[in-house]
Amino acid sequence: MHSFVRASALAIAVATTTAAAHAQGAPAGAAAPATDPQATAAAQDGETIVVTAARRRDEDVQDVPVAVSIVDERQLDATGSINVSKLTQLQPSLQFYSTNPRNSAANIRGLGAPFGLTNDGIEQGVGVYIDQVYNSRIAAATFDFLDVKQVEVLRGPQGTLYGKNTTAGAINITTRPPSFEFEGRAELSVGNLDYVQAKASVSGPLVADKLALRLAASRTSRKGTIYNVTTDKWVNEQDNLGLRGVLLWKPTDDLQLTLTGDYNRQDPECCAQIYVRTGVTQRPLNRQFAALAAAFDYAPRSTNAFDRLTDLDTPLDAFQEIGGASLRAEWDLGPGTFTSVSAWRFWNWGPSNDRDFTGLPITTVSANPSKQNQYSQEFRYAATGDRFDYVAGLFAYHQDQHTTGAQEQGIAASRWLLNPGNVAPGSAGCATPTANACNPAVLNGLRAENDIRLKTTSLAAFGQLTWHVSDRLRLQPGLRVNYDKKSGSYVSVVTTGTGSTVLNADQRGVLAPQSYRPKFSDWNISGDFTASFDVSRDVMAYATVSKGFKSGGINLSGLPLDASNNPILSAATVKPEKVDHFEFGLKTQFLDRKATLNLAGFWTNIRDYQATVTNGQLGVLRGYLANADKVRVRGIEADLKVQPSKRLNLYASGAFTDHEYVKFVDAPCPPELSGGSTATVGQTPSAPGTPGGFSPANCDISGQWLPGVSRWAASFGGEYNVPASILGADGETYFGVDGSYRSKFSSNPSRSAYTDVNGYALVNLRAGFRVEDRFNLYGWVRNAFDKKYYEVLATQSGSTGLVVGSPGDERTYGATFQVQF
Known part of the structure; x- marks a missing residue:
């Protein structure tokens, strides 16, 4: 393990290089050798970086024909990348948005999940895997990394090597395995905002060469970043606990069993979105934010979001716990390795939100507590031969979820x-x-009590073959057969403040009783084909063609209503996404292999893209799902790493992403075109932002940006070290800098002039002293120039014109001490 740390620090350092075990070296999610349960461990072999592939052979990452970024444990610690959200500052092609843990989305190259409030009835296009176990809840990505060895971000479809289908990519998290030599680690970080994070792990043998145990724990707390004057408390705080235990048993030289159990809990007072600005809609002027606020003699505590003040009057809570157990068996059998991964995961979510985003009693209750259990079983066999290598697998998955939500209106709602x-x-x-x-x-007192249930079953057979046509040419076909079945139930019982279930038209227009049982099932065959060719010793070219499939879905957040305020049942399901993906890449080294430059160009077309949309009804607080006819994402990515000496390493990664709705003619309208009377046939809709005007029934947003994607994104930085001796300890002092940039992006499903988030750049600094494999002490500053930026913007329901947002973290600073023994 120590050799891994040294190699990763020297070769990857603070870089995000393009490398993975896929095809030539299958990803850790595909299979793992008995000698290293997690595979994809990098080591230094002269001037090359080697991955231990799932087919039990070493390969130079420059020979692996796929675009993957790898971040090792040292870079995670140095840059403060404590979870997937923070990882986006190192990964230009990764986007992560979260207004609370449940309402989170991870996208790669702009694809993966619809932007907006989460709808449980659809799949994530980006798979999150922890030690080869698929996590269906994207909320898992909001937890702190615990005892993590490295994180791989695979870009593009990965369905022919992963158990669960992933049409946009995968985030593969690998933790440290148990050791047959006693070892331990401890880390303590302190900083402003009362930040304290403690981590510890210990590992060693229970029975020499047969049984080993690893235990790890972490605890994080930090004061909130927004002050709520109503409750006299700081909100949007951190309060995280993580526990993990791993038992490794090697009964024979050919067989090993790994049993893992983990528990993670978050209990912060979170998550506030606060006043940013207002924009004029087509709602009558007396029904827009300024006039409504004046009617109650109300004013926001501050109209500058970076004062970080709010007056929310509904309790905030973002309690969640996630955990489970898995058993992984790896058996050297014949020319390959047979792997079995059995897993159970649970997720409990206990939220409370203020969905009117003001200090007025408009919506006084908004909470959708949820419980989920998932079960998965995967079998794989990976083998290597003189001319042919292959991986074949079977996957079964079942999810059972129950949500009991409530929404209640207050005295100001009418x-x-x-x-x-x-x-x-x-x-x-x-x-x-x-x-x-x-x-x-x-x-x-108008109140909706919701009972929402979801059952999902997914079965798949997948495989990939690599044919070594010659020493320089390899052809790699892959195939996947998939079956998905979803069934759900949505029941909403609405009562008035007096307890009556008899509602008038105005009441039904705000909270409508609904009951429906959507279902979906379908088979699909998808696949890919990759050709790679060694142009020279230090240049490899590859090309991939892929046809993917993302399962259809069911709407489980309530349906839009027709003119009679009845649910539109035809919107209960959405069609599957059909993905056509093309990619070409070059992996090169030069300057005597002291420099690495990898390039990838991609073009992805999606038909029946699954989008989260909203409608013009006043009381609708949650979106529903619909299919956009066609979406296109294309672009170029570059990863450069230069290490001119042992003292200096530099990196830069960049992505240009051109993205648009190619055809979406019946999309929801942006706020400036919403809220007025619906234009009838023959009537011309009013100009944007015309109070009391006529709004189109829907809008053609063909040619507009997809939400959440910047056209330009980059990360860059480096580290310089000098040999030094302090108190008799020989080590090195070092200084490091990491920066990231992203250009403007849309923060609304239909692009709005009011919700574009301006581009911004962030810079992190660190300096310290370390003795390799013994200890490390350093100080750090994150967002060093105190850049004011928004992570996400949103609008208040009902076309009032109120825009709210989540301000990014201000400048933070502190110190970290790490020790190994």
Whole structure:
């Protein structure tokens, strides 16, 4: 393990290089050799970096025909990349968005999951794997990395080598395995905002050469970054606990069994989205934010989000726990290795949100607690021959989820959500005192109790063959056969403040009772073909053609309503995505292999793209799913690493991503075109931002950007070290810098002038002293120039024009001490 650390630090350092075990070296998720349960361990062999492939042979990563970025444990620690969200600063092609752990999405090259509130009825296009176990909840990506050895981000479809289908890519997390030599690690970090993080792990033999144990734990706490004047508390804090135990048994030289159990918990007061700005919509002016706020003599605590103040009046909670157990068996059998991975995972989610984003009692309860269990079984056999290598596998997965949600309106809801009629200019009062909008009792206490259930079953057979046509040419076909079945139930019972289930039209327009049972099932065959050719000793070219498939889905967040306020049942399911992917890459080394430059160009077309959309109904707080006709993403990626000496290493990675809805003619309209009376046939919709105007029933957003994707993104940095001796310890002092940049991106499913997030650059600094394999002490500053930026923006339901957001972390600083023994 120590040789791995030294090799990774020297060769990868702070770089994100393009390398993985796939095809020529299958990823850790495909199979693993008995000598190293996690595979893909890098080592230095002269001037080359070697991966131990899943087919039990060593390969230079420059010979592996796929685009993958690898981040080792040292880089994770040095850059403060404590979870997948922070990893995006090192990975230009990775995007991660989260307004709370449940409402999170990981995308690669702009693809993976719809942007917006999570809908449990669809699959993630980016798979998250921890020690070869698929995690269906993207919430797993919000937890702190625990005893992690390295993280691989595989870009592009990976379905022919991974158990669960992944059409956009995979995040493969590998933890440290048990050791047959006693070893231990401890780490303590402290910083401003009362930040404290402690990590520890210990490993050693229980029975020499037969049984080994590894235990690890971590604890993180940090004060919140936003002050809530209503509760006199800092919110959006960190409060994380992680525990992991791993038992390794090697009954024979050919067989090893790895039993893993883990438990992770978060219990922060989170997650506040706060006032950013307002924009004019087509709702009547007296029903937009300024007039509504004036009617209650209300003003936001601050109109500058970077004052980091809010007055939210609904309790905030983001409690979640996730964990489970897995058993992995690896058996050297014939020319290859047979691998079995059995796993059970659970996820419990206990939230409370303020979904009106104000200090007014509009929506007083918004909570959707959820419990999930998943079970998976994977069998693989990976073999190597003189001319042919292959991997074949079977995968079975079942998920059972139950959500019991509640939403309740408050005393201000009637005036805020209902139409008070025309009013005199400059007046915020009701024109007709008898209007429902002027009667707080109409919506006060209106409550929806939701019971939501989901069962998912997925079965697959997959495989990949590598044919060594010659010493320089390799052909690699892959195939996947997939079956998916989903069944769900959505029941929403709505009662008035007096407990009655008899609702008037205004009440049904805000919270509509619904009951439906969507179902989906389908078979699919997909595959890929890769050709790679060694142009010279230090140049390899490859090309990939892939036809992928992302399972269809069911809507489990409620359906849009028709003109009679009845759910539109035809929207209960969405069609599968059909993915055509093309990629060409070059992997090169020069300057006597002191420099590495890898390039990848890609073009991905998706038909029936699964998008999260909203409608114009006033009380709708959650989106639903729909299919966009066609989406295209194409671009170029580059990874450069230069190590002119042992003292200096530099890196730069960049991505240009051109992305658009090629055809989406019936999309939801952006806020500036929403909220007015729906234009009828023959009527011309009003110009954007016309109060009281006519809004189109839907909008053609063909040619517009996809949400959440920057056209330009980059990471860059390096480290310089000098030999030094402190208190008799011979080591090195060092200074490092890491930077990232991303250009403007859209933060709304349909691009809006109000919700574009401006581009920004972040810089992290560190300096310290270390003795290799013994200890490391360093100070760090993250967001060193205190850049003010937003992670995500959103709009308030009902076309009021209110835009809210999540400000990124301010400048943080502190120190970390690590020790190994």
